[in-house]
Amino acid sequence: MTPTSTPPGLARFNELDEHAALAALLEACASTAWAERLLAARPYATPEDLGAASDAAMAALTAADLEEAMAGHPPIGRPAPGDPTSAREQRGMAGASGELRAQMLELNLAYQERFGHVFLICATGRTAEQMRDAVRERIGNPPEQEREIVRTELGMINRIRLDRLVEED
Known part of the structure; x- marks a missing residue:
């Protein structure tokens, strides 16, 4: 590949x-506005x-676009x-103990009640304990601060998913 050639996976996209x-873009992120901009x-x-x-x-x-994007995340x-x-x-949650899974369920529900959406974190490479600690830390954030943290986390998730979308065979 020459420095000016487009990588094969990206060329396919x-x-x-x-x-x-x-x-393909909506599979990476459920926000229609985001996908249409990239398209x-x-x-x-x-x-x-x-x-x-x-x-x-x-x-x-917008806030509504972020809500749409978050709705695509379990x-x-x-x-x-x-x-x-x-x-x-x-x-990272796969090997979590029953106790830790129960804590995450409780924390997820409390977070969702407080903010009106799922707890969103770029979970790739994080342990169950790190995710639990993050939700504990973030649940006390003001809604405006949490919305910007979610935006950042979603951006990281999208980058990982886009990299997978255009990686070479």
């Missing part, structure tokens, strides 16, 4: 028809360009059946 590309900016020369476009689109999301510790992406990302 760039060449998808609009419907297929939108579907409109194709083609991308590098994965970094795609990531930068994702970050810019994430920064532009609670930590309870990935949706048949959803290998969430299961992979939440792998």
Whole structure:
């Protein structure tokens, strides 16, 4: 690959028809506004360009757009059946004790009651204990601060998912 050539996985994404590309983006993030912004900016020369476009689109999301994006995420510790992406990302919960799982369920419910949406964290590479500690720490945040933390976490999740989308075979 020459320095100016587009990586094969990204080239495949760039060449998808609009419907297929939108579907792939919505699988990465349930926000229609985010997906449409990324779709409109194709083609991308590098994965970094795609990531930068994702970050810019994430920064532009309204509160309603963030709600739509969060609705696509299951609670930590309870990935949706048949959803290998969430299961992979939440792998840190797989070996958690029954006690820790019960704590996460209780904390998830308290968080959702306080903020009106699931607790969202970039779970990739985190242990069950780290996720539990994060929800404990964040549940006391003011809603405005928590919304910006969620935006940052969602941005990290989207970057990981986009990297997987355009990785080479």
